[in-house]
Amino acid sequence: MFSRSIAHILRKPSAFQNLGQLRFKSTTLSELSAQKVKVNKSNALKPLVPAKDLVFGKTFTDHMITAEWEEGQGWKSPEIRPFENFKILPSAVVFHYALTCFEGLKAYKGKDGKIRLFRPDMNMKRMNNSVSRIALPSFNGDELIKLIGDYLKIDERWIPSERGYSLYLRPTCMGTQETLGVNPSSRALLFVIGCPVGPYYKTGFAAVSLKATTEFVRAWPRGTGSSKIGANYASGILPQQLAAKEGYQQNLWLFGDEHELTEVGTMNLFILMKNEKGEKELVTPPLDGSILPGVTRDSIIELAKEWESETGIKVVEKKMTMPQLRDAIKKDRIVEMFGAGTACIVSPIKCINYEGEDLQIPLDPSNPEEQAGPFTKRVNKTILDIQYGEVEHPWSVVVN
Incomplete structure (x- = not known):
């Protein structure tokens, strides 16, 4: 039961x-x-x-x-x-x-x-x-x-x-x-x-480098991006190969003339950043029909909201463009950045190539040897604890 x-x-x-x-x-x-x-x-x-x-x-x-x-x-x-x-x-x-x-x-x-x-x-x-x-x-x-x-x-x-x-x-x-x-x-x-x-990473976290692709599109509003159908994945294989040839592990999918951020490879995208007022926000693209409603995505959003009074980090689902992200990176407003999905829970991001420029993403300023920042690691540990029954939680369904 x-x-x-x-x-x-x-x-x-x-x-x-x-x-x-x-x-x-x-x-x-x-x-x-x-x-x-x-x-x-x-x-x-x-x-x-x-x-x-x-x-x-x-x-x-x-x-x-x-x-x-x-x-x-x-x-x-x-x-x-x-x-x-x-x-x-x-x-x-x-x-x-x-x-x-x-x-x-x-x-x-x-x-x-x-x-x-x-x-x-x-x-x-x-x-x-x-x-x-x-x-x-x-x-x-x-x-x-x-x-x-x-x-x-x-x-x-x-x-x-x-x-x-x-x-x-x-x-x-x-x-x-x-x-x-x-x-x-x-x-x-x-x-x-x-x-x-x-484990997705046998030696622990391994931050990835991304190729922000402007040549290919993963999905579009009112298309099939919000559904997990086979055809969505076939079209991403060639861009993935091309990114790998340039030394990047994943594509950062952009959409439209303004280069809106959408997904990371087959994962949802999260950006922990400081807004122009200096307030911390956890930003993720909204579910507009082109974004897959990930189970891990929803779990991270719910956890971050629970932690808000403690961390001061507010969850914001909003559209953001690659030029806006580039500007925030150069102004040192990006704190951490990661992809999220079932296979790895979270995948830290350390670099994005956009229009020929490698943009470096912070991992853990307090420890340069670490492959993930404190928030990314906390998310990973918390979800693992729930999945393995280390803590009681309604998200965990016991089969036997």
Whole structure:
């Protein structure tokens, strides 16, 4: 049983959910249900990989979750089955029109042996927004969380127990109708796979350098930037390669003629700075439809607001341009800067190349050897403490 109620999940659908689900409204359609799950355990379990040898996205557990959907019928009984290949025809729409979306969350095992998920309700809400945006079927998020809980109990041996290690979960939905035609898919497959992963940075924080790209655009308002669909990521691979050739680890995505700041690679962006009055602000771009509503992003905002009376740091969601950031850097008004996401929690930023100039970002003025500033490190530690059950918090959902 879960340690807290999740009945509040998905009560406020987005505009895209309302738009995308018009074709699925029917009282006769079968809903996704964890009670109907069929379990088929593998007869041959794979050997575990030592924690020190784990590479992100390379090793997968013994089982996976699958659930098929068909127009006019709804969701079929979900299955927990051995991890194996799918049999999909080359004419399936997912291969031709990118009808696919996904989520990323982690399962953690604390010192008490309990398995925890971190704010899974937000992942379910965001995934329902994503499927709606590309006209795939929605599902009951509570039920998928229960299915993930059942799956984790079966593959528990794959969840590392060391702090900093976890089981990365990848829920995915894709259109499987076998036809060539740009239309909503009449069939879909929802599945969840898991891979054990270690710390994003094996030696601790490692600040990154960014290439502020003016040649490419990641997303735009009223586009698909706020949804976690596969097509959003394919277009970022070439710019990432070009930035790497110049010695930069990530792109800093800019938008429009004024070069508005949006995201860092596949992460949300945060800037701890002093405004023109000398007041400290934690600035992040607003959710205007082009920014992915990150779970880590929301968590950092909520934590920073809780700390405001102590730190004096005010959270500000506002548009900011790269010329404005450059000016603030040169006037020594930038205190810290980092990206945020599920994979790494926070990724400190030490340099931004913009229009041929390398702009240096402070890390920790009190200790030049450190790769992250005090606020960045506090955010990282606080979220880790919650994820591993070091502190009790409603964001932590116990599975076992």
